[in-house]
Amino acid sequence: MSLNEIIQTYYEYFNKEKLPYIKCTNCGYVFYYPRAICPKCLSKKLSIMESKGEGEIYSETKFVNEKGQVTIVGLIRLEEGFMIYANILTNRLEDVSINKKVKVEFKEVIKGQKFPFFTTIS
Amino acid sequence: MLLGFSSRYEKVYQGSVLDLIAETVKEALDMAKLEPKDIDGIITSWLPWIFDSTLAIGFPENYISEYIGIRPKFTDLVQYGGASAVEMFYRAYKAVKSGEADRVLCIIGGKGTLMKKQLREGGLERLSEVELLNILRNNPFDEFIRVYQDMDPISFYAMVAARHSKLYGTTDEQRALLAVQQRYNANSNERALFRGPLTVKDVINSRVVSTPLHLLEITYPIDGVLAFIVGKGISQLRSMDVISYGDAVWPEFFAERDVDIVYTPTIESAKKIDFNLNKIDAFEIYDAFTIMVLTELEDLGLTEKGKIGKFIEENDLTIKGNIPVNTGGGSLNMGQPAYMSGIIILEEAFLQFNDMAKGHQVNGADYILVNGLGGWNTHATTLVIGEKR
Numbered sequence: 001m002s003l004n005e006i007i008q009t010y011y012e013y014f015n016k017e018k019l020p021y022i023k024c025t026n027c028g029y030v031f032y033y034p035r036a037i038c039p040k041c042l043s044k045k046l047s048i049m050e051s052k053g054e055g056e057i058y059s060e061t062k063f064v065n066e067k068g069q070v071t072i073v074g075l076i077r078l079e080e081g082f083m084i085y086a087n088i089l090t091n092r093l094e095d096v097s098i099n100k101k102v103k104v105e106f107k108e109v110i111k112g113q114k115f116p117f118f119t120t121i122s
Numbered sequence: 123m124l125l126g127f128s129s130r131y132e133k134v135y136q137g138s139v140l141d142l143i144a145e146t147v148k149e150a151l152d153m154a155k156l157e158p159k160d161i162d163g164i165i166t167s168w169l170p171w172i173f174d175s176t177l178a179i180g181f182p183e184n185y186i187s188e189y190i191g192i193r194p195k196f197t198d199l200v201q202y203g204g205a206s207a208v209e210m211f212y213r214a215y216k217a218v219k220s221g222e223a224d225r226v227l228c229i230i231g232g233k234g235t236l237m238k239k240q241l242r243e244g245g246l247e248r249l250s251e252v253e254l255l256n257i258l259r260n261n262p263f264d265e266f267i268r269v270y271q272d273m274d275p276i277s278f279y280a281m282v283a284a285r286h287s288k289l290y291g292t293t294d295e296q297r298a299l300l301a302v303q304q305r306y307n308a309n310s311n312e313r314a315l316f317r318g319p320l321t322v323k324d325v326i327n328s329r330v331v332s333t334p335l336h337l338l339e340i341t342y343p344i345d346g347v348l349a350f351i352v353g354k355g356i357s358q359l360r361s362m363d364v365i366s367y368g369d370a371v372w373p374e375f376f377a378e379r380d381v382d383i384v385y386t387p388t389i390e391s392a393k394k395i396d397f398n399l400n401k402i403d404a405f406e407i408y409d410a411f412t413i414m415v416l417t418e419l420e421d422l423g424l425t426e427k428g429k430i431g432k433f434i435e436e437n438d439l440t441i442k443g444n445i446p447v448n449t450g451g452g453s454l455n456m457g458q459p460a461y462m463s464g465i466i467i468l469e470e471a472f473l474q475f476n477d478m479a480k481g482h483q484v485n486g487a488d489y490i491l492v493n494g495l496g497g498w499n500t501h502a503t504t505l506v507i508g509e510k511r
Contacts, residue, residue, distance in 0.1 A: 007265070033263040033378060059288075059383060061280035063273050063332040073272040075281060075377055083377040087270045098288040115269045 001046070003036040009048055010034055014114045017106045019051040021082050032082040051080050053104030053116075060088060060096055072096055076118050088118045095120040123215060123364075125225065125357040126154030127350035127472050131459055133315065135345035139173050139232050140189055142347045147190055147229065150349040154357050156225065161351070163196035163223030165214055167206045170258055172232025172460045177257060186229055196223040203496025204408045205369070205503040206230055207348060207464040212505060214352035215364050225353030234343040234461035261375055273332050276340065276411070278376060278383075278498045280332035283413040286384050287334060290428035294334055297412040298325035299434050300447075301338055301454060304409070306440045308451025310481035315344065316455045339412040339454075346459030348469050360476050363510040365489065368394025369503045376498050384428075386414070386495055387502035388421035395491075397506045399423060403487045404474050405445065406467035408495040409452040418493050419447070422504070446484050449474055464494040464503075471507060 001009070006022075013020040021032045026043035037044055060074030072088040074096075088096055089105065102118040109115050128149030135142055151157060168182040179185055183197040196217050202209040207230050214226035255264050273280075286292045299322055308314035320338070328337040370390035376383060399422065409415045416430045424445070425433040439447040450456060450470040459465045473479040474487040489508040495501070 010266075031378065033266060033375060035262075039374075039378075059281035059285040061273075061277050061284055061332045061335075063277070063280075065271055071271050073270055073277050073281075075383070085267060085270065085375075085377045087272075098285060109269050115266075117270075 001036060003034065006034045006036055006048070011113060013048075013050070014106060014116060017114065019053045019078075019104045019116050020048050021051050021078070021080060023047050023049050030081045032078075032084055049080070051078050051104070054079050054121075055102060055118075057088070057096065057098050057100050057102055058083060059098055062093065062096070074118075076102055084116065086117055088120070090120045092120060095122070123218070123352055124359050124362045124472060125156065125351040125353050125355065126150040126152070126359070127348065127469065128153060129346060129348040129465065129469050131313065131315075131344055131346035131457060133344055133457070134235050135233055139347070142231070142233075142345070143186060143229055143349070144190060146347045146349040147227065150227070150351055153359075154351045154353075156351065158191040159193075161192050161225050161227045162194055163214065163217055163226035164192055164194040165198040165200060165210045165226060165228045167200050167202075167210065167230045167463065169201075169232065169460060169462065172234060174233065192227065194223070196226065202464075202494065202501040202503060203462040204410060204464045205494025205496040205501040206462070207468040208492050208494035208503040208505050209369065209501070211350070211352065211468060212364060212367055212369075212503065218353055223353075225351055225355075227349065227351050229347065229349050230460070230463050231347030231465055232460040233345040234459055235345055263375060267375070275498055276332045276335065279411040279413050280335045282383050282417065282499070283334050283411075285382070286413065286417065286428075289384060290431065292416070292428075292431040294326055294336070295322050296431035296434055297339055297416060298322040298336070300412050300415055300439065301325050303434075303439045303443075304448045304452045304454050307446075307449050307482055308455030310441065311450045311455075312481065314451045314455045315342065315457045316451075335411060335413070341410045341453040341458040343461045344457030344459055346457070346465060348459070348463075348465040350472070361509055362475060362507055365506040365508045365510070366395045366397040367505050368392060369501070371501050372499060383499070384417060386417050386421050386499045388418050388493055388495060388504060391493075391502040391504040392422045395504055395506060397489070399491070402489050402491045402506070403446070404449050404471070404484045404490045405447045406449070406471045406474075406490060406492045407447055407452070408464055408467055408493060409448055409454050410458060410462065412454070414495055415447065415452075418495055422491070422493060441482050441484055449479065449484055450482050462496060464496070467492050467494065475507060
């Protein structure tokens with residue numbers, strides 16, 4: 001697959017509320033950010049996989065955005081072993097801290113296109 | 123080796139950045155008793171917006187050479203973020219040592235305040251981060267990163283601070299204590315932008331910008347340029363040499379790093395340093411955020427990873443102390459020219475080594491360690507300067 005085809009597949013997964021990631025079938029390396037080659041062994045034998053969408057907060061920070069809303073951005077370590085930098089959406093700020101469990105949730109942020117976000121698990 | 127240098131810093135510079143460069147270069151050349159025709163090498167750096175709000179400049183080394191009348195036979199462009207100035211000094215040193223050039227002029231800086239102005243008030247403000255992708259990209263995955271709201275790059279260093287606290291129990295007060303010690307140094311520096319008494323409580327009570335970082339733990343973007351000349355021959359300045367050097371580049375996006383985010387590439391650059399840190403008279407450590415200095419000092423090996431909080435409490439990092447750090451107050455108090463450059467730490471090393479630091483001079487500053495750190499813990503350059511005996 002070419003890079004653009006992989007990116008397109010990612011967008012389709014997102015709209016179906018599935019979280020994709022890539023596994024190199026040559027060396028076994030697992031990564032999220034789309035590439036047409038494995039950054040460890042340069043193999044093109046890659047499989048697009050579907051993540052369970054569950055993981056834990058590796059780190060996070062809270063700030064007030066330009067609209068005055070408390071916003072959280074963080075690094076999420078997924079169970080499959082890769083990390084995503086994304087916003088964490090929750091009404092319970094006190095539940096957001098390092099090592100807490102989170103799960104993926106999809107939200108349309110660009111017209112017609114959903115993206116993965118994370119939310120706390122109660 | 124260092125023949126001349128000069129700098130200009132202003133909270134907001136009203137003129138063109140070329141005025142700022144021309145004035146600074148003239149002063150550096152005057153100190154070195156040289157003219158433009160004597161310069162045969164040029165190294166510069168460039169970042170979006172810093173040249174009179176231009177988003178992009180083709181051939182920045184030529185752009186500057188053309189304006190100030192330099193005809194170089196050696197050029198280089200260094201984009202190491204906060205490590206740029208330090209890396210530039212080393213590249214100029216190497217170019218002279220290898221005979222590629224005899225006198226290299228290094229110019230770094232610009233108008234750091236314009237980025238914010240352009241993004242918030244200028245024509246680009248109506249563009250979302252995602253739309254900006256078509257104009258300026260930072261990495262190959264920007265589409266999958268910029269859809270999220272953050273306070274880049276504050277968010278990244280805030281996450282480093284949060285994780286450092288979680289793993290090692292580092293407290294807000296310990297980070298604040300570093301800011302307080304640097305302010306003590308700034309109070310003896312007439313060029314510092316921020317002066318006056320500062321307590322740990324003041325830092326803790328300042329607004330939280332991005333948890334856990336407070337306003338007084340974050341540098342303030344200013345306009346400014348540093349010009350310096352590295353070359354053969356003697357000058358009125360003290361004979362300076364590179365005693366030891368190391369650098370490291372971690373290009374990967376921070377979500378894809380194999381190492382924990384509490385480590386900086388200084389852990390790698392410092393390994394190449396062959397010099398006893400106990401003999402260092404002053405440490406100039408890149409300080410866009412308090413947490414950067416904490417993690418850099420750990421990675422340099424002054425203390426073990428995770429023990430920096432206690433280390434700051436048990437040592438005096440001011441100019442009167444046993445381990446002087448950021449002797450002029452650092453960027454936290456001087457401001458950050460061109461929003462990431464490492465100008466402040468490098469010039470402070472030049473001043474200290476030449477006994478020119480006036481009120482904030484450390485006695486017997488013979489060996490100075492400068493540590494630049496750029497991007498999102500992306501580049502590190504570690505340099506020990508001194509006189510070869």
